[in-house]
Amino acid sequence: DTGVSQDPRHKITKRGQNVTFRCDPISEHNRLYWYRQTLGQGPEFLTYFQNEAQLEKSRLLSDRFSAERPKGSFSTLEIQRTEQGDSAMYLCASSRAQGFSYEQYFGPGTRLTVT
């Protein structure tokens, strides 16, 4: 199976620590997305890459969040100085570049718990 993979699947960290998550998209997909999902809510968009270019960022992405996709393949999402409000499931998705009609394939997510 060559679906979207994310690592780690679970992360527990203390408030104030930095954390980094990795996403490996489906190999032929050049679009990559990050979402955040809290309990009882749908996923909320954070940021989007086309190849290595970060083209869109949500207002949810504060200065403590940074995402990269250095070679247009895998991506990392770093959260600096974590806060308890950052506790959530972080989802990565990828898609082909096919204009405006596309489906996104999601990874299993990284569950972050900030204590």
Add this chain to the structure above:
Amino acid sequence: SQQGEEDPQALSIQEGENATMNCSYKTSINNLQWYRQNSGRGLVHLILIRSNEREKHSGRLRVTLDTSKKSSSLLITASRAADTASYFCATDENSGYALNFGKGTSLLVTP
């Protein structure tokens, strides 16, 4: 911000019955998608309907789209216990990139 709003928030039915859930959204869209999420398989794409389409079928799924009312419905026919999951509609607004999800409908199918 979340654009889609699903209704009902929760739905409980018996196996073999049909399940209908609705989604309303606020702005113009290029397409609307439905996703399913359960603890075992994460978020899975079910079906995409373009703004110029009114109805689409995929197996036991039937989706309708009414752009004049900014609403969509998802019908699951002959439901099975394995359909138990949360169902989300997602729209693309006008950017075509970010998906805006609703809060979802939690479906429970009992044997």
